[in-house]
Structures are given as C-alpha cells and as structure tokens.
Amino acid sequence: xxxxxSDAVVLxxxxxxxxxxxxxxxxxxxGLVKGFARQARKSRKRFGAALEPFASVHIRWQSQRGRDLVxxxxxxxxxxxxxxxxxxxxxxxxxxxxELVEKLLGESESNPQVFHLLNAFLDHVNRHGGSExxxxxxxxxxxxxxxxxxxxxHCCQCGVLLKAETVGFAAAPGGGLCPECAGGADxxxxxxxxxxxxxxxxxxxxxxxxxxxxxxxxxxxxxxxVAALLKQHLxxxxxxxxxxxxxxxxSARAAAIR
Numbered sequence: 001x002x003x004x005x006s007d008a009v010v011l012x013x014x015x016x017x018x019x020x021x022x023x024x025x026x027x028x029x030x031g032l033v034k035g036f037a038r039q040a041r042k043s044r045k046r047f048g049a050a051l052e053p054f055a056s057v058h059i060r061w062q063s064q065r066g067r068d069l070v071x072x073x074x075x076x077x078x079x080x081x082x083x084x085x086x087x088x089x090x091x092x093x094x095x096x097x098x099e100l101v102e103k104l105l106g107e108s109e110s111n112p113q114v115f116h117l118l119n120a121f122l123d124h125v126n127r128h129g130g131s132e133x134x135x136x137x138x139x140x141x142x143x144x145x146x147x148x149x150x151x152x153x154h155c156c157q158c159g160v161l162l163k164a165e166t167v168g169f170a171a172a173p174g175g176g177l178c179p180e181c182a183g184g185a186d187x188x189x190x191x192x193x194x195x196x197x198x199x200x201x202x203x204x205x206x207x208x209x210x211x212x213x214x215x216x217x218x219x220x221x222x223x224x225x226v227a228a229l230l231k232q233h234l235x236x237x238x239x240x241x242x243x244x245x246x247x248x249x250x251s252a253r254a255a256a257i258r
Contacts, residue, residue, distance in 0.1 A: 004070075005060040006030065007078070009118055011098040012053050015041065023051050023072060025059060026101055026118060031110045035061050037072040050075035054084055054094050054122055081126040089130035089251065092244040097121050097138055099240050104146050104233065113145050113206065120207035132219050132248070133212045139226045140198060141206045148233050150225075151175030152199040162192045169195070169225045171232035188228065190221040198222050 006029035014022045021040035027033050040047045050057045056078040061070040084091050101118055105111065121138045128134075143149065150171075154161055155178040166189050168182025169175060176195055177187060197218045204212075214222065230238075 001062055001064050003060065003062050003073070004029065005058065007115075008033075008057055008059045009098070009115070009122065010051055010053055010055045010057060011102055012095075013037075013051055021051060022069065024102065025057070026098075026115060027059070027110070028112060028115045029110055031114075032102060032105060032107050033061070033070060034068065035070040035072040040072070046074040047072075048075075048077060049080055050077040052080060054081045054098065054126075055079065056081070056119060056122075079123075081122055083126040084122075087129050089244075089247050090125045092240065092247050093125050093130035093135060094122055095240045096135075096238065096244045097125075099238050100139070100142060100230075103236055103238055104142060104230070106235075111145065114142065117141055117145060117206050120209060124209040128210075132223070133214055134209050136198075136214065136219065136222055136226060137201060137209060137212060139230060140202065140222075143226070143229055143233070144202065145206070146233070148229060149202075150229055152195040152202075155181055157181040162195065164192065166190065167192050167195070169228070171225075171228040188221075188224055190225065191217060194218045194221040195225075198225075 006027040008025040008027040011024045011026055016022050019039045019042045021037045022034065023037055024034045037047060037051060040051055057075045058078060059075040060073040062073060063070045084094050097118065101114060105114065121134065124134055151174055155176060156174040157177060158181055160178050162176045162178060164179050167179065168177035168187040169190055170177060170184060170187045172186065194217055197214060201212060
C-alpha cells in the first residue's frame with residue numbers, strides 16, 4: 001500500500017450504500033483518480049463538504065496494487081465555489097468542463113497544465129457565470145494541452161498560409177485547409193479571420209479568461225470547428241453537453257424575444 005496526497009478538483013461523485021461515496025477527482029500529482037470514501041456522508045471531520053463537485057481540495061488517499069478504486073482517507077476543503085450553485089448556466093458549464101477533462105484525458109498521468117486550466121476555468125465561471133467565450137476558450141485550450149492542437153493559420157495538408165476569403169476546416173486531417181486541399185465531404189467552410197482569432201487567443205496564458213470578446217461569426221464558426229475536433233478525439237459522448245446546449249439555446253431565444 002502507498003499513501004498519496006495532492007491538491008485536486010472534485011469532478012463528480014456517486015453515493016453508494018447508506019453512507020459511502022465513490023469520488024472522481026483530478027489531482028495535480030497523478031491526474032484522474034477514482035476513489036472510495038467510506039462513511040463520507042456521515043464523517044464531517046474527515047470529509048465534510050470537501051467531496052462536492054467542482055470543489056478545490058487537498059486530498060489524501062491510499063492505493064493498493066490490483067484495485068481500481070483508491071481508498072480516500074480525508075480531504076481538506078480549499079474552495080467550494082458556492083457561486084456555481086446559484087447560476088444554472090454556470091453550473092451546467094462547470095459540469096461540462098469537468099466531464100470533458102475526464103473523457104478527453106482518461107486515466108492518464110498527471111498534467112499540471114490541465115490542472116491549472118481547469119481551476120482557472122471553474123474560478124472564472126464561479127465569479128462571472130457561464131459564457132460562450134469561456135466555453136470556447138476552455139475547449140480549445142484543453143484540446144491543445146491534451147496533444148490535439150489544430151492547424152489554424154496554415155493548411156494542415158500543404159502548409160500554405162490560409163488567406164482566401166473562405167477556407168476549409170476538417171477535424172480528421174487536423175485543422176484548416178486551403179481551397180486547393182479542401183475537397184472532402186466533411187469539410188466546413190469558414191472565414192480565416194475566425195481561425196485567426198482562435199490562434200491569437202491561444203497566445204494568451206491558458207489560465208486567463210477575463211477580457212476576451214469574440215464576434216458572433218467567430219463564436220459560431222469557431223464553435224463548430226472545435227466541436228468537430230472534440231468529436232474526433234473523444235471515445236464517448238459528453239453526457240452533460242445536451243443539457244448545456246438546451247440552456248444556451250433557451251437563453252438565446254429569450255434574449256431574441258426581449
């Protein structure tokens with residue numbers, strides 16, 4: 001047996017039996033970890049509110065060779081991010097971001113950059129609520145940190161600079177396509193200005209979310225392009241995405257009526 005401790009973000013939990021809890025968290029030291037917290041719903045001293053989704057914690061666990069679930073010993077609450085519980089869109093976006101990290105990275109080794117990105121994203125949504133900019137920035141940055149950075153300024157096939165009035169984009173080959181290379185059925189048509197905006201956003205620190213303003217065209221075209229990339233690299237669909245999409249579409253319809 002080995003004892004581990006690390007700063008972590010709780011992604012989600014599942015109540016088990018009368019008092020136990022199965023917890024999935026993303027740790028700075030070891031990446032994605034799943035653990036069994038015995039008597040978690042009764043033990044205020046060992047866990048309290050520290051195992052709630054989206055919380056930043058310092059957690060201690062024991063692992064044993066041959067077992068999938070580690071044994072959680074205790075957790076110290078750092079930030080509950082209680083503001084998420086008062087805004088449905090923010091709550092849905094936080095759940096989507098946490099699930100996306102779990103699905104895209106899987107049970108890989110530690111990734112400190114993703115750990116810091118997820119914390120910054122949840123902090124931003126907790127303070128400012130959900131936004132299309134925050135979602136797009138998080139998706140794009142997560143893809144890059146997971147090793148799937150797309151070609152945004154140059155054709156992914158021939159390497160030429162993308163400068164035509166409209167260019168192609170395809171997830172399978174890896175990003176932007178010049179008019180000569182964009183002949184496939186699965187190619188999206190979009191403005192190189194939209195791709196340029198996404199490329200410039202990637203030059204900023206990955207933990208910075210404040211101050212970004214994308215135009216409607218960039219949000220629409222960039223959102224479609226990034227969605228295609230995610231679909232290409234995800235093994236399973238993100239369950240929380242449908243609820244988030246319903247909320248965003250409902251908010252858009254309400255705003256149009258007003």
